[in-house]
Amino acid sequence: MHIAVFTDYYLPTLGGVQTSIKAQKDTLEAAGHRVTVFCPLHEPSGDLTVVQLPTSKVIKPDNYPYTWPPKRAKRFAQNYMDSIEPVDVVHVHSEMAAAAAGVHVARSRGLPLVQTMHGRVDVYTQCVLPFPAATSVLLSWLYNRNNPVRPVTLRDAPYTRTALARRMWRLMVNQANYADHVIVPSHHFAHKLQYQGVNKPLTVLSNGLESTLLSQLRAIKPREYTGGDTEFRIMWCGRVSQEKRPIDFLRAIRQLPENVVVNMYGSGPAMKSVRRYITRHRLSGRVTLHGPVPQQTVLTAMQEHHLFASTSYDFDNQPMVLLEAHAAGTPVLLCDPDLTEVVPPEGTVLTATPDSQSIAAAVRELMAHPARVREMSDYLLKSCDSTLQQPLTEQLLGVYESVLQPSA
Structure with missing residues (x-):
């Protein structure tokens, strides 16, 4: 099986999302599968299985590389896909421009799409990014411009009280509902997503460590x-x-x-x-x-x-x-x-x-x-x-097989 992974965060930058994707990649490859990661990078990758998406020289939120511009990233990903072994599944691990490229590639090529929801974009925007109120408006506008957005009616909850939170929760729910199958690493976040309107098949699948x-x-x-x-x-x-x-x-x-x-x-x-x-x-x-x-x-x-x-x-x-x-x-x-x-x-x-x-x-x-x-x-x-990641990878493969054979 060949899996194309799209993520706005990957090594060598540090973080839990990056290490969890790397652990999945390594165990999938050890099991005989092929994984190609598409992501923004500060410098070109020396690893042929890690592909640098167009990356901004100016926009660096929290000093992370940022995929930019989105339309160019989509074109680049489409062209690159033509040059590699056919892909079976697209797996997206984030919500921003790299993720938009992954969704675009999957939908335009008729490929099954799996989405992992790693965390609370609302809290990250509020606590990490500069000028959060204005930034949330900009992120929401960019997201709506580059993705096929559907109306989302949020339910009242302590975490959806502010306008910023509601903007980001609509983004998260939309992103999850693009997928054929959603993966969430914890039950508590899965419950919140479903409560707010995520209606696609969902699997709670823990992250894991490399053996x-x-x-x-x-x-x-x-x-x-x-x-x-x-x-x-x-x-x-x-x-x-x-x-x-x-x-x-x-x-x-x-x-x-x-x-x-x-x-x-x-x-x-x-x-x-x-x-x-x-x-x-x-x-x-x-x-x-x-x-x-x-x-x-x-x-x-x-x-x-x-x-x-x-x-x-x-x-x-x-x-x-x-x-x-x-x-x-x-x-x-x-x-x-x-x-x-x-x-x-x-x-x-x-x-x-x-x-x-x-x-x-x-x-x-x-x-x-x-x-x-x-x-x-x-x-x-x-x-x-x-x-350990290994037994979790077997469950991940089960998710991939379910979207490859949806009628089974």
Whole structure:
């Protein structure tokens, strides 16, 4: 089978969408299938299976490459498809210009279309992009101009209250309904999409990790914490932006004893605010900022921490970094109850509420019972095979086969 993947995000830029697509690509290829990825890139790819779509030299939202202009991207993709082995399925992983090229190619060639909905475009626009209200109008206009938009009547919900949110939810629902089959990595996001009008066949299919990554983690021992004044190490990793709530995390650290030390990995639009907060509250002796790092560095760092803190709330779908923490045997602190489906409850601590006081209270409670750290870590290590991509790829192939034989 030959799968054409269209995505607005791919390696070498860092992020969960990128690593999940790469894991799917690698396992599909290992199973004998062919995958061609079409995406924007800052530089041309040296990999013949990764094709650079026309990319803007000016538009770089959050420093990511951006497919531009859309009409040229569609023409380029059409012409390129004529030069490669016939494609069986088009799989789109995003909602912007690269995605529009994928939808166009699928529809014009009569190819089945699968769409993975990775996350909340509404929250991303609000918290990450500059001038979000104006940006949402521009994105909505560009989307409507480059896609066959259908009317969407949204239902009232806490997450559709603002005009910005409604614009982006109409975009997401339209994008999902173009497809012959929709894939969503989590049940909580799938429920929201269906509640707002997604009416195509939908499969909840978890993201997964490459087997080569897990093989590197097989010899890891459970984390040990002896309590008392012993150093307690917490890791935070993600996009440093408002929706990930890094400042709330740092407010919690201020409330904890001096033996709690923190390493933060990632970059983003809130980086200056984070640095200012650390300086203003004299946390530089306890909090270290590492910036963006490769996946392997993240996995190595996880093995050196007692706790991984995920402080986002009402945003994340299924963060890859939580699967990585699971595989590394690092206990996880969660603020969002929706994310409890990602990591087993035996390996997580869920805060009572998402505020900094509850984060600090949850950490203090764990530190007061040091044996729990080993118990949680041990459980995660013993169950890490559940994070593997390979069995999930078999389910993915089942989705592909269903759209290739819709009457079966």
